[in-house]
Amino acid sequence: MKNTLLTSAAAGAILASGLSSVAMADGHATDLTLCWAAWDPANALVELSRDFEDQSGHTMNFEFVPWTSFADRMLNELNSGGQLCDLMIGDSQWIGSGAENGHYVQLNDFFDANGIDMGDFIPATVTGYAEWPKNTPNYYALPAFGDVVGWTYRKDWFERPEIQAEFMETYGRALGVPETLDELTDIAQFFQGRDIDGTTVYGAAIYTERGSEGITMGVTNWLYNYGFEYENPDQPYDVDGFVNSAGAVAGLEAYRELYETGTPPGSSNWYMGENIDAYRSGQVAMQMNFAFIWPGVEADENVGGGRSGYFPNPAGPAGQFAQLGGQGISVVSYSEKQDAALEYIQWFAQPEVQARWWELGGYSALSAVVEDPGFAASQPYAQTFLDSMAIVKDFWAEPAYADLLLATQDRVHNYVVAGEGTAQEALDGLVRDWIEVFEDEGKL
Amino acid sequence: MTSSPIQSVAKKTPDGFARKIRGLSDRTIAWIFVAPTIFLLLAVNIFPLIWTIRLSFTNFRVNRPNNDVEWVGLRNYERILGDPDIWNTMQATAHFLIWTITLQVLIGFTLAYLINKKFRGNDMWTTIIVFPMMLSPAVVGNFWTFLYQPQIGLFNYVIAFFNGVDPASFSMIGDVNLAPWAIIIADTWMWTPFVMLICLAGLRSIPDSIYEAAECDRASKWRQFWTITIPMALPFLMLAVLFRGIENFKMFDLVVQLTGGGPGNTTTLTSIDLKREAFERWRTGYSSAYAVILFVTVFGLASIYVKALNKVKER
Numbered sequence: 001m002k003n004t005l006l007t008s009a010a011a012g013a014i015l016a017s018g019l020s021s022v023a024m025a026d027g028h029a030t031d032l033t034l035c036w037a038a039w040d041p042a043n044a045l046v047e048l049s050r051d052f053e054d055q056s057g058h059t060m061n062f063e064f065v066p067w068t069s070f071a072d073r074m075l076n077e078l079n080s081g082g083q084l085c086d087l088m089i090g091d092s093q094w095i096g097s098g099a100e101n102g103h104y105v106q107l108n109d110f111f112d113a114n115g116i117d118m119g120d121f122i123p124a125t126v127t128g129y130a131e132w133p134k135n136t137p138n139y140y141a142l143p144a145f146g147d148v149v150g151w152t153y154r155k156d157w158f159e160r161p162e163i164q165a166e167f168m169e170t171y172g173r174a175l176g177v178p179e180t181l182d183e184l185t186d187i188a189q190f191f192q193g194r195d196i197d198g199t200t201v202y203g204a205a206i207y208t209e210r211g212s213e214g215i216t217m218g219v220t221n222w223l224y225n226y227g228f229e230y231e232n233p234d235q236p237y238d239v240d241g242f243v244n245s246a247g248a249v250a251g252l253e254a255y256r257e258l259y260e261t262g263t264p265p266g267s268s269n270w271y272m273g274e275n276i277d278a279y280r281s282g283q284v285a286m287q288m289n290f291a292f293i294w295p296g297v298e299a300d301e302n303v304g305g306g307r308s309g310y311f312p313n314p315a316g317p318a319g320q321f322a323q324l325g326g327q328g329i330s331v332v333s334y335s336e337k338q339d340a341a342l343e344y345i346q347w348f349a350q351p352e353v354q355a356r357w358w359e360l361g362g363y364s365a366l367s368a369v370v371e372d373p374g375f376a377a378s379q380p381y382a383q384t385f386l387d388s389m390a391i392v393k394d395f396w397a398e399p400a401y402a403d404l405l406l407a408t409q410d411r412v413h414n415y416v417v418a419g420e421g422t423a424q425e426a427l428d429g430l431v432r433d434w435i436e437v438f439e440d441e442g443k444l
Numbered sequence: 445m446t447s448s449p450i451q452s453v454a455k456k457t458p459d460g461f462a463r464k465i466r467g468l469s470d471r472t473i474a475w476i477f478v479a480p481t482i483f484l485l486l487a488v489n490i491f492p493l494i495w496t497i498r499l500s501f502t503n504f505r506v507n508r509p510n511n512d513v514e515w516v517g518l519r520n521y522e523r524i525l526g527d528p529d530i531w532n533t534m535q536a537t538a539h540f541l542i543w544t545i546t547l548q549v550l551i552g553f554t555l556a557y558l559i560n561k562k563f564r565g566n567d568m569w570t571t572i573i574v575f576p577m578m579l580s581p582a583v584v585g586n587f588w589t590f591l592y593q594p595q596i597g598l599f600n601y602v603i604a605f606f607n608g609v610d611p612a613s614f615s616m617i618g619d620v621n622l623a624p625w626a627i628i629i630a631d632t633w634m635w636t637p638f639v640m641l642i643c644l645a646g647l648r649s650i651p652d653s654i655y656e657a658a659e660c661d662r663a664s665k666w667r668q669f670w671t672i673t674i675p676m677a678l679p680f681l682m683l684a685v686l687f688r689g690i691e692n693f694k695m696f697d698l699v700v701q702l703t704g705g706g707p708g709n710t711t712t713l714t715s716i717d718l719k720r721e722a723f724e725r726w727r728t729g730y731s732s733a734y735a736v737i738l739f740v741t742v743f744g745l746a747s748i749y750v751k752a753l754n755k756v757k758e759r
Contacts, residue, residue, distance in 0.1 A: 071724075072723055072724065075507065075726075076723065079506050079507045079509070079726070080506075081509075097507065100510075101507065101508065101509060101510060102509075102510070200595075200612070209704070210704050210705060210706040210707070211700070211704040211705065211706075264594075264595065265594035265595065265612045265613070265614075265615050265618070266592070266593055266594040266595070266597075266615040266617065266618050267618070268615060268617065268618030268619075268706065268707050269617070269618070269703065269704050269706055269707070283595070399507075399508070402507075402724055402725055402726060403725050406720065406724055406725055410709070413706060413707070413708060414708040414709065417618070417706060417707040417708065418620050418706065418707040418708025418709075418710065419620065419708075420708055
């Protein structure tokens with residue numbers, strides 16, 4: 001066995017050095033730059049990419065930008081035809097703009113020539129990260145990182161007998177993972193201002209950030225589950241009556257109720273980073289956040305090691321959905337190193353590389369990885385990730401997504417955080433804004 | 445006899461070139477020296493301004509390079525001037541400007557007046573007072589975000605100490621009524637020292653002989669203050685107001701770091717709004733019109749103000 005391993009390792013090394021020498025001898029050794037957000041998965045990707053460097057002889061450089069300025073920085077780069085990035089792991093909402101404005105290379109021929117089948121990836125990630133127009137077989141990215149909004153909770157607090165007893169007395173049911181959004185709000189209100197081990201704690205950290213996309217990524221988890229639809233299923237871009245339906249209004253009111261009664265004071269502009277900080281420092285019993293944080297939670301000395309649990313976004317009166325996150329990896333059309341960039345994508349799509357990606361903390365979107373019998377038990381949060389990915393919905397991915405997103409940010413933040421007007425007025429205003437955008441775009 | 449350096453350089457100048465430049469007039473030589481600067485000024489300042497004005501009459505969007513660019517006349521200007529949200533932004537900017545300038549001038553002048561008195565440790569206090577303006581606005585924004593934290597922020601605890609409320613019961617940057625004051629306090633903390641330094645320069649420029657003459661005339665300290673100190677320091681005070689006015693009209697980094705323009709739109713100043721239109725919504729034509737309106741406003745107000753300043757200086 002040992003001999004076999006050594007032989008395989010030696011063969012691998014010879015093959016890798018051979019590939020490397022061939023690439024360099026042919027003058028193909030290239031400096032590639034991959035652009036992405038600055039967050040934990042990016043560090044894992046740097047680690048993963050070392051294998052690609054060894055095998056191909058190419059050198060990988062990385063340009064990572066914090067989430068709050070990621071869109072500004074990278075969309076500026078794409079819009080100006082910049083050549084900084086050869087590979088872009090762009091947000092899922094950029095796919096329409098990337099395709100229609102010619103920022104991304106269409107990958108269909110490349111996938112066909114190299115046996116990369118989109119049917120091998122989780123369907124929601126293909127639709128969300130790779131296709132434009134949606135639900136058509138036109139691919140501009142390879143699903144790179146599956147992500148979804150879910151919940152983390154303090155299992156150790158939930159299991160305390162005195163807390164369980166008091167919760168039972170107050171609400172007449174056992175304290176556990178909430179099955180509905182109303183139950184989640186009850187739990188947040190129960191923990192709000194509670195003294196735990198001499199510290200005042202609060203209910204839940206939720207997304208309220210105004211400047212980029214934060215509050216939209218949070219509130220949609222309520223809106224979807226209360227009956228909000230982006231458009232008339234039978235008539236594209238017909239938003240009136242769907243965006244501002246009675247259910248959507250109730251969902252928005254419920255999100256505001258949670259903000260006002262179950263979140264830490266001063267959490268008026270919180271997104272991923274602030275929620276992580278609040279949770280890790282023991283300020284809150286629950287946090288809403290994208291799944292990418294879960295490996296970090298497990299490893300954390302204050303809240304990891306079995307002290308935390310994970311659950312998908314609970315159901316509402318109209319169903320159970322969760323906001324899709326995650327990104328696909330695309331080749332930038334302005335790059336002069338497209339061949340090497342495509343080599344990277346070919347390497348990244350391999351099942352063994354995807355399996356290693358999951359091991360390092362990246363959420364693979366390859367079905368073979370997530371459907372592996374051992375996957376669900378491989379990490380405490382793996383089953384929650386699978387359950388969450390099965391219920392995803394995503395925001396608009398139109399070329400005008402930025403206008404649609406900023407209008408949502410303004411309307412929702414103004415109502416939920418600043419308390420301006422009513423939920424109905426906020427969503428009616430959003431309908432007007434979106435109609436104006438679609439008219440400007442010539443869609444209406 | 446040895447030749448001077450100029451003569452030796454002149455000797456080394458090739459004959460052909462020397463003949464060409466020998467007959468140039470002083471005016472031409474002056475132009476040769478000034479031309480590179482004028483060229484740079486045109487390239488990086490005037491041309492972008494003219495281009496911005498041109499774009500402001502179009503529907504150009506930089507993120508739609510394939511779309512046709514249409515001439516829309518004054519439509520962008522009409523939309524901006526008729527948009528109530530933009531007027532709210534202007535109002536927030538005016539509130540921020542008026543209060544920061546008022547507080548900074550009052551506190552800055554008072555500090556300068558006190559520092560101008562000779563006392564032990566004068567230099568040390570001056571250094572301590574000017575410390576905030578040495579920091580980057582992003583650092584100050586971050587720093588004050590922590591100070592305003594309801595659970596751990598020192599600011600809330602200080603307020604709670606004086607009025608007995610629970611520190612976690614109010615949020616300076618999360619409350620629509622308090623957030624405009626949160627940015628005013630942070631800006632005032634940072635930039636009052638700048639105003640103080642200008643006022644100090646003004647106070648130190650007043651000759652002692654004027655005060656000595658006033659003493660001979662038995663003028664009280666109060667009268668000396670109003671008839672000598674204030675009139676003679678007034679041009680400096682007005683200069684401080686001009687600098688702070690222009691700087692705060694384009695305030696961006698500190699406020700973005702502190703509140704991100706929220707909650708709601710309560711602290712969305714014009715520069716933040718303009719950045720969103722130009723680089724988040726990518727409405728290039730529209731944001732160009734917005735920039736032109738702001739430029740005309742600042743330029744017009746500054747011109748009127750500078751005229752007033754010159755009149756005060758001539759008195």
